[in-house]
Amino acid sequence: MCPSSGGIWGLYALTIRLKKANEILLQKPRARIGLYGSYASALSLNELQKLAPSTNTTLLDPDLALTYGITLGSVRLRERIAELHSSPEVELTAANVVITPGSSMANHLVLATLCGPGDHIISLAQKNNIVVFSDEAFSPLFHTKDQAPPLVSLGSPRTLSTGSLSKAYALPDIRIGWVVSQDKEIIHRVSALRDYTTISVSLLDDSVAAFALSKEVLPQLMERNLRLCAESITLLDEFVKRNAQRCRWTKPKGSGVAFVQILNKDRSASDDLVFSKKLAEEAGITVIPGSYSFAEEGANDLKGYLRIEIGSPERLREALVAIEEFVHKYDFF
Template sequence: MVKIPAFEVEQWMDKYENTPGVLNIAETCASSISVRQLIQLNDQAGAPPPLGFSTRMTYGAIRGSEQLRRNIADTYADDGTSSAVSPDDIIVTQGAISANHLVFYSLVGPGDHVVCVFPTYQQLYSVPESLGAEVSLWELKAKNGFIPDVAELEMLVKVNTKMIVINNPNNPTGAIIPKAVLTQIIEVARKHDIIVFSDEVYRPLFHGLEAEDVPPSALSLGNSKVVVTSSTSKAWALAGIRVGWVASRDPTIIEQVAVARDYTTISVSQLDDQVARYALGASVRPHLLKRNMELARTNLGLLERFVKDHPSHCFWIKPTAGTTAFVQFLNGSEPVDDDAFCRDVLEKTKVMFVPGARCFGPRGEFKGFVRIGYVSETEVLQQALERLGSYIKEHMT
């Protein structure tokens, strides 16, 4: 049996997020919203509530209800950059974490080679490795604004490369892959007959970009051998309903995922499907996104001011999308030990964030970096940054 390594970021969150009095700026979801608040966002007078209590609790639609898949498909057209996606191109899953696992389980195995960007969510390189694939890590460098270098990708591709894995917008850096670079990646994949897997869970939270700079979904660039995943958790502030999805224009990929899914969840909860259907419907979706975009812009402004106020102790590439920032802390001229730093800050201030080298640097990269989830409640972020500023003044040179 293959031994899978500990999922460091999830282990860290599980261990510390319930610390009494914690100010959690490690969380990566936009500040969570309630069903009551969703109802208040609905601009359709007399709209029925999101839960139909007379609905019999069968397994429901195995691939997700038709209306939910239609609403998900509509999200790809909202920003005007992505071409139409059909409900038949979508399978609903229990969160993006299930969607990601299903993609790898369905498409990757022993003898395959996978190229994966990093830093990124550890699942995206640890799971294919656990399935017997060889994994090459494609490093995103701060000097390049954490934008991938396609020339380096070309050098990583092998004759048995089965999949290129990208994450757009990126966790933890908050950087995007611009359309021009994304197009080059798709062309490399097309030339070598490689599947492109794009984790787009932070899409469409492009709060720091002009409309013309928003990258399209990888689904929209003319190559059918593309599969993407996303969920209602991050950009849509609904982690609690555990709804994600896999989307691809390649019917063979969708059918392979469907077959694998029969061995796991069968279907998602009908209650979750109903809430997701409501939240992503045309009368709620734009207002929910507007709420989360405004929160992201407000809070990123607070974090930017903090970084500017501490130029000797903080380095970052300002994020342009998503909910996370990758900030390096320096003590004197040297990066801090980010693991020890995070523990000490938590102990002394109750401010929680995630160590970068431990959770995102599989070979010890990203020393001194921490991931900050800044799209929390504004008051929480304000208080956390005030305490962090006091910590720097008292404990760092």
């Protein structure tokens, strides 16, 4: 059995087929510590409620009827997302926003709206009326003073931004995403396609999203998430310095992950897939092998790199003790 977010998602899943080249890896036994995430440590509803400066700001209305919600998402949530994507030069409204069940759906809708079968970037770029699409799932989880604004706030009307609550906002179980554009014709086309994928987002999810992104709560939420990531970055920096002969990295400037390269004793890049499998089997810790998961076919630019979650410093601190012992247990991976 494979549960889905509503029957329509189950029907949609039937249109997806694995290619012959796809490989499914099953971890047995389950890992003791998982560092495969990419978001700040997830909050409970009680923790989220406590971020509100006033008890008058409530997370959920207990009298909320659990019926179908407004098709495009509540006006309250769409207005707030429009505000977060606006600038002095570009003022967006609820009419510029479509709410979706997560950013994966948002990205799919944008690509399905803009790209027909056989479309390629080069052919799109040759057209005079170029549309630029930016997946901003990790915004505004930036770890330096240089912070990129939403693409749709920069003035060009032929732009789209997508996002969700999963990564930067640490609410991955709240299945809310969005598509934002100044171009209302594109928003209309996305909305029409959306009708074939979902009826409406959950009213519970919509309410939690509007609360989390509200002016009263968002500053405290992001301060918490950035603080957790900063603590993890410090832990990893100290780890790399202690083990400089066997690893190296570049500090992340944003997102909820870091990439650390594990070196063999002769300073050559390790086999990140071998390392990750051994680490899971022997130490019960899971990380994402960089080149196996993210490198282009035939490229070695990510060889030896591990993608490590930085949103949960307590879990990372415990894991790094075991990883440090493991790195020095073998000369080569």
